[in-house]
Amino acid sequence: DAGVTQSPTHLIKTRGQQVTLRCSPISGHKSVSWYQQVLGQGPQFIFQYYEKEERGRGNFPDRFSARQFPNYSSELNVNALLLGDSALYLCASSLIRDRGPYTFGSGTRLTVV
């Protein structure tokens, strides 16, 4: 059984551009969360989606948005990229909304130049 899969693995974008990151949760998992991990720091919570609805949002600007599809996969969109958006973006899935354990994907390394 496949784990959490994320695409692409690496991405280089220019300041001001827009980016879309994708995540497929473990089969049967209905909850998907997105995290940003800046080098040398712990992951920071961005969004949580459950049953296609946003259930939680971290302290990130409106340039960050996400959605979840009927098959429970998810996309994270970031508009008007800044240099500070350079980070590893991690997706985590869990079986049900309120309880772990949460399994992380390998992440998308975004570099903004």
Add this chain to the structure above:
Amino acid sequence: GENVEQHPSTLSVQEGDSAVIKCTYSDSASNYFPWYKQELGKRPQLIIDIRSNVGEKKDQRIAVTLNKTAKHFSLHITETQPEDSAVYFCAASPYNNNDMRFGAGTRLTVKP
């Protein structure tokens, strides 16, 4: 919101010794406390977790203790091995809220 503090930031031990990493949290509503191990360039991997209705949990060489009154929890690794070298993160998550907050991480080095 929840604030998780983790200490120490770096820890170096000799192979075979024990390692202890401590975390404190601020939100008394938190009830789920996982620990993740992250090797360089890899994804965080869950190594052990504990819920608030339990004070201690053990899995082979790894154990976690939780003190809800004091709002702190600790990771204990016994008989450390070089392959235990990695960054370890604690996290806390309140019930009905998936806003899981992570500590800043502890870089553990096990010297052979």
